Amino acid sequence: MSETKDRPYHHGDLRRALIDTALAMLAADQNWTFTLREVARRTGVSHAAPYKHFRDKGALLRELARIGFVQLGETIIAAMSSNLPSSRAQFMAAAQACIAFALGNSGLYRLMFSSDADKTIDPQLHDAAMNTFRILLQLLEKGQQDGSFRKVAINAQAAASWAQVHGLAMLAISNQLLEEKVGPAPVPAALDVLLDGLCCQK
Amino acid sequence: MSETKDRPYHHGDLRRALIDTALAMLAADQNWTFTLREVARRTGVSHAAPYKHFRDKGALLRELARIGFVQLGETIIAAMSSNLPSSRAQFMAAAQACIAFALGNSGLYRLMFSSDADKTIDPQLHDAAMNTFRILLQLLEKGQQDGSFRKVAINAQAAASWAQVHGLAMLAISNQLLEEKVGPAPVPAALDVLLDGLCCQK
DNA sequence: CCTCCATGTTTACAGGAGAAACTTATGGGA
DNA sequence: TCCCATAAGTTTCTCCTGTAAACATGGAGG
Structure with a gap:
């Protein structure tokens, strides 16, 4: 599949990517009302993936x-x-x-x-x-x-x-x-x- | 119906009652993570009733x-x-x-x-x-x-x-x-x- | 080469927010 | 006096979230 490069099954450093996304969202609207699902979505990953790296929000x-x-x-x-x-x-x-x-x-x-x-x-x-x-x-x-x-x-x-x-x-x-x-x-x-x-x- | 006294359709001062309940919950656990529905429940009122008095939580x-x-x-x-x-x-x-x-x-x-x-x-x-x-x-x-x-x-x-x-x-x-x-x-x-x-x- | 296991995904479910439509008292005219 | 407009509750519904469980994948070590 040609998507292999675009989105390999294993992200590489999803933990860091999630942090970066969340940090960006925090900076964008200066609050932390964003949902964990939204963070996952913007990171291009399934909504349950973050739980492998963070117990909860x-x-x-x-x-x-x-x-x-x-x-x-x-x-x-x-x-x-x-x-x-x-x-x-x-x-x-x-x-x-x-x-x-x-x-x-x-x-x-x-x-x-x-x-x-x-x-x-x-x-x-x-x-x-x-x-x-x-x-x-x-x-x-x-x-x-x-x-x-x-x-x-x-x-x-x-x-x-x-x-x-x-x-x-x-x-x-x-x-x-x-x-x-x-x-x-x-x-x-x-x-x-x-x-x-x-x-x-x- | 015998419940008329217990729970008249119109509460009387639901706004104040909701505030009191919320204040009590705030004092009890020293945080405001409670849901609006929970406040309504404890006040003995349907979960949508608070919206008649407060736009949102x-x-x-x-x-x-x-x-x-x-x-x-x-x-x-x-x-x-x-x-x-x-x-x-x-x-x-x-x-x-x-x-x-x-x-x-x-x-x-x-x-x-x-x-x-x-x-x-x-x-x-x-x-x-x-x-x-x-x-x-x-x-x-x-x-x-x-x-x-x-x-x-x-x-x-x-x-x-x-x-x-x-x-x-x-x-x-x-x-x-x-x-x-x-x-x-x-x-x-x-x-x-x-x-x-x-x-x-x- | 093959098999774990960390890392993702899918599926499932219990609540919550809030909108809309419906119900019930109540009080101020006709 | 009656009657209905309206405020104040309730029911129902939809969408979304958090989170758990079961499943898939692929890379690293024996």
Whole structure:
């Protein structure tokens, strides 16, 4: 049959193909209401095939979220690696990179922090999220050591920072920072409020 | 027929009954994966009846979220109304009340801020959320006037505070504040970090 | 060369969403 | 007073989804 090349019985890397399709759909409509059958259909495969690679739709979503955390981590690290003068500047760059990522991939970002990406039942996802979180911890530690940040319980600072950045990202995604007539650059302004509490010099 | 009293053809206030059932289910399993049919079933009504009151499941969810915002607002106001010495203390009380509400109604709280409660397509929901947000704005304004808070663009402070409190609430809900071995009282500690940036006196 | 077994496919079924058509009370004119 | 328009429920129907089970295929190892 001439279709052998077009569609060999064994796909080769269906798992990856399904992920790519789902990622594309997620990016296209910025939500994850697509059905597993639709993903299979677009990947050109029978509707039951995905079950050989993912226990259920949730497992696929968690894998997407895991990839998202890896990408976010890379994005943040890239933003920090440019030669920046101070820890404060580095923090600002990292936070803004995170928020930019959220804005550019709002569907994926929301999925990453949604209850559909339950980290308590997926160690791999949990680890990926933790690794990204650790970037923040290391930045805070360095900042405390070089005298930029106040020497307070590191976890309180981490919780405050993480909460702040994530909260801003979510507000930014849902347009709440524009609609309410916040100033021209609400994100750095809000981050400055936090950094004023974080940094030694007022 | 003897059933007239048990189940009159017209329910009386089915809309309210559906909301109550859904609210109960939301509280019971802290998620909103229930089906509309299940809600109808438990309310003792045919599966199509809810459509007379809600366009679809989303409409019901948004109404639940709206109620949640009203309740949250009342909770916060109650927490602030106790005689507190300073604006800083009042802010702390309001923030902690918000986080306590989130912990005590994690399903509802997550729904309120999820994409399933889309504020851009539901003016009533949007207004309810805005009203609750306004409590924070007023508190910040008062704090700036009485000299407690720095006189910075009010919206930057509001965005920072809102993001912070909401972020902490989400972290608290998903147990991320305990698992990562944060100190004994991570929430006030993190809020102190923010308040240090907010307040005039360091 | 032949035979497993991972990877696909087909078939089957229990629900769910929602539309349409039908039924029942109820209250506001004629 | 009667009567019917209408709001509020119900029944029925169609399409779709998730998921399980049984079957097919072909590539890699003995």
